[in-house]
Amino acid sequence: MELSVNGRKAYAYTGGRPFEASLPTVVFIHGAEHDHCVWALQSRYLAHHGRSVLAVDLPGHGRSEGPALTSVEEMADWIVALLDAAKAGKAALIGHSMGSLIALECAARNPTRVGGIALIGTAFPMRVSDELLDATRDDEPMAQDMVNIWSHSAYAHYPSNPGPGFWVMGENLRLMQRQKPGVMHADFVACNAYANGATAAAAVKCPALLVLGKRDIMTPPRAAKDLMNALPDARKVEIAGSGHALMAEKPDEVLDALAAFV
Amino acid sequence: MSTPRYLGFDTLSLHAGQQPDPTTGARATPIFQTTSFVFRDTDHAASLFNMERAGHVYSRISNPTNAVLEERVAALENGIGAIATASGQAALHLAVSTIAGAGSHIVASRSLYGGSHNLLHYTLKRFGVETTFVDPRNLEGWRAAVRPNTRLLFAETLGNPGLDVLDVPKVAQIAHEAKLPLLVDSTFTTPYLMRPFDLGADLLFHSATKFLGGHGVAIGGVLADSGAFDWEASGRFPELTEPYDGFHGMDFQEESTVAAFLLRARREGLRDFGACMAPTVAFQILQGVETLALRMQRHVENSRKVVAFLAGHAAVESVNYPELESHPDYALAKKLLPRGCGAVFTFSIKGGRPAGRKFIESLRVFSHLANVGDAKSLVIHPATTTHFRMDDAALAAAGIGPGTIRLSVGLEDPQDLVDDLANALRASQKS
Numbered sequence: 233m234e235l236s237v238n239g240r241k242a243y244a245y246t247g248g249r250p251f252e253a254s255l256p257t258v259v260f261i262h263g264a265e266h267d268h269c270v271w272a273l274q275s276r277y278l279a280h281h282g283r284s285v286l287a288v289d290l291p292g293h294g295r296s297e298g299p300a301l302t303s304v305e306e307m308a309d310w311i312v313a314l315l316d317a318a319k320a321g322k323a324a325l326i327g328h329s330m331g332s333l334i335a336l337e338c339a340a341r342n343p344t345r346v347g348g349i350a351l352i353g354t355a356f357p358m359r360v361s362d363e364l365l366d367a368t369r370d371d372e373p374m375a376q377d378m379v380n381i382w383s384h385s386a387y388a389h390y391p392s393n394p395g396p397g398f399w400v401m402g403e404n405l406r407l408m409q410r411q412k413p414g415v416m417h418a419d420f421v422a423c424n425a426y427a428n429g430a431t432a433a434a435a436v437k438c439p440a441l442l443v444l445g446k447r448d449i450m451t452p453p454r455a456a457k458d459l460m461n462a463l464p465d466a467r468k469v470e471i472a473g474s475g476h477a478l479m480a481e482k483p484d485e486v487l488d489a490l491a492a493f494v
Numbered sequence: 495m496s497t498p499r500y501l502g503f504d505t506l507s508l509h510a511g512q513q514p515d516p517t518t519g520a521r522a523t524p525i526f527q528t529t530s531f532v533f534r535d536t537d538h539a540a541s542l543f544n545m546e547r548a549g550h551v552y553s554r555i556s557n558p559t560n561a562v563l564e565e566r567v568a569a570l571e572n573g574i575g576a577i578a579t580a581s582g583q584a585a586l587h588l589a590v591s592t593i594a595g596a597g598s599h600i601v602a603s604r605s606l607y608g609g610s611h612n613l614l615h616y617t618l619k620r621f622g623v624e625t626t627f628v629d630p631r632n633l634e635g636w637r638a639a640v641r642p643n644t645r646l647l648f649a650e651t652l653g654n655p656g657l658d659v660l661d662v663p664k665v666a667q668i669a670h671e672a673k674l675p676l677l678v679d680s681t682f683t684t685p686y687l688m689r690p691f692d693l694g695a696d697l698l699f700h701s702a703t704k705f706l707g708g709h710g711v712a713i714g715g716v717l718a719d720s721g722a723f724d725w726e727a728s729g730r731f732p733e734l735t736e737p738y739d740g741f742h743g744m745d746f747q748e749e750s751t752v753a754a755f756l757l758r759a760r761r762e763g764l765r766d767f768g769a770c771m772a773p774t775v776a777f778q779i780l781q782g783v784e785t786l787a788l789r790m791q792r793h794v795e796n797s798r799k800v801v802a803f804l805a806g807h808a809a810v811e812s813v814n815y816p817e818l819e820s821h822p823d824y825a826l827a828k829k830l831l832p833r834g835c836g837a838v839f840t841f842s843i844k845g846g847r848p849a850g851r852k853f854i855e856s857l858r859v860f861s862h863l864a865n866v867g868d869a870k871s872l873v874i875h876p877a878t879t880t881h882f883r884m885d886d887a888a889l890a891a892a893g894i895g896p897g898t899i900r901l902s903v904g905l906e907d908p909q910d911l912v913d914d915l916a917n918a919l920r921a922s923q924k925s
Contacts, residue, residue, distance in 0.1 A: 248544075267751055269749070273546055277541055277547065294751060387501060387510050388510065388562075391550060394750060395549075397564035397756065398568070398756070399568035403752055406574050484549075
């Protein structure tokens with residue numbers, strides 16, 4: 233559905249059912265250079281199992297008007313503005329990669345508004361190598377290839393995503409290519425610059441779930457250790473045979489972890 | 495971290511889409527010869543039907559063996575996914591029927607495989623889909639033929655029978671200026687010789703019966719999507735951008751930014767028309783795909799030797815192969831097909847129909863049949879077989895002469911092929 237957030241058009245996929253603010257709300261927040269469709273299966277499932285779903289396109293991504301926001305803190309505030317626009321009350325936030333930092337910061341800033349956070353493919357600090365950061369600015373196609381290759385742990389996935397017959401590396405590359413020029417650099421700068429993770433984690437009042445890919449080389453499980461320790465009420469699920477693109481590589485396992493949490 | 499690279503073509507041909515079977519450890523792709531798949535519970539069943547979970551329900555819609563083939567072809571083509579179909583014709587029909595219906599219009603090259611021409615010119619017309627055929631080399635002709643109800647531009651990467659090389663970048667540009675997708679039939683080139691998505695095409699299909707399978711043992715097709723065409727921005731495809739009552743009110747473009755076309759094609763086209771591939775066929779085609787690069791190299795090498803031989807033979811009037819300077823697309827072929835122009839081409843024999851008949855009947859290694867893309871060399875003489883009812887004027891209109899012979903060069907020892915052709919040419923010229 234389309235909303236107006238801070239005076240700009242914002243889009244959120246509602247999982248194939250109309251959004252009902254009276255139901256428990258779950259917000260899905262995608263990562264850098266992505267949009268809502270990385271959550272197609274998980275968001276659709278929860279929308280058909282008693283939740284109201286907002287799988288957002290962050291500003292400047294997918295169908296939401298730009299420009300892209302430049303800090304995790306700004307994006308966290310935008311999520312609350314989006315909840316206001318949708319007239320939603322308390323919500324669980326599910327974020328992937330950059331989206332996990334947004335969920336974390338948002339929960340710390342809004343303890344009464346956020347009822348739980350699921351952080352998928354997360355790490356703090358989420359440092360980006362100079363080589364990749366430079367490429368996002370100077371050579372976007374090269375940066376997209378780097379991220380695409382590093383995000384996937386295998387060249388075959390069962391039963392693939394969003395279903396059999398899809399080549400997930402090709403899909404991921406094309407999805408990144410669909411984002412507007414400049415968005416990738418803004419996103420990666422925001423991830424790299426985010427410094428408040430430890431403080432935010434300590435301030436989170438709600439339960440947290442970390443979902444980590446055992447073969448993730450972008451945000452390896454060891455890089456989430458400090459976050460895990462700092463969160464007062466956290467548990468984690470490590471998924472075997474998955475890299476950073478967890479929802480694409482292991483859609484069922486991610487869904488099972490989320491469905492048990494929210 | 496060092497700069498990463500994707501797996502190469504040969505490696506993808508062997509590995510993309512498949513890992514050793516997690517249950518049995520089988521290294522080869524198992525043939526999942528089953529119609530249906532057990533649900534874990536009722537919720538699992540409902541969520542599979544509603545596309546909340548990924549998985550297999552019924553082999554008309556998807557099958558694990560087919561999925562390996564689909565994902566492998568998508569990887570080789572630099573696409574996002576693919577659908578295996580009962581034949582190449584089924585793949586073309588699935589592409590058209592997903593985005594066109596009664597009242598729609600197609601602009602197609604006039605240089606097409608006869609089966610494709612039949613479907614567009616006769617059969618689809620009965621269902622309200624009209625096609626305008628254009629000279630594929632005439633770019634203005636493509637542009638001029640587009641109408642407000644056009645849904646698709648369609649051509650073969652190497653046209654039939656004249657081996658017209660499609661200027662994919664330019665025709666794609668014309669399509670995109672009109673906010674339309676370009677569909678290509680890549681059967682003759684395979685992803686080893688050309689990757690049309692890298693040149694701007696949006697959709698492609700193969701008759702997998704031919705070079706992908708490569709051994710003349712199985713009929714099949716594959717339809718692949720680049721994922722690059724923006725159906726929403728086009729505004730001409732409500733099938734993909736508006737809720738579909740026939741599948742849970744799904745708006746496929748909203749569901750997936752890049753996968754709308756394939757989602758609808760599988761959830762509607764395979765479901766309702768049912769032209770699916772059998773899992774055993776998928777396995778057979780996969781065996782061919784594993785050696786695609788090696789075979790295409792040899793197909794091209796052998797073709798070049800045969801072309802050189804024919805071009806210098808006194809009984810041959812002309813050879814129609816884009817690597818020859820005499821071919822009108824010589825320069826374009828050098829640019830778009832640097833690895834070669836495939837293994838199917840025509841030449842004209844002196845002496846018309848009688849010489850053609852004698853030539854065909856004198857061959858010993860080449861097999862006289864109606865197929866191409868086999869490991870074995872094949873031959874057909876249209877004027878005395880597929881087009882025997884036509885007089886010379888009608889043949890000429892179809893781009894075929896009375897002495898036109900079509901070869902599909904296989905993987906035999908090239909000297910044996912040359913010797914076989916030499917003997918048959920000699921016999922053809924005896925009165």
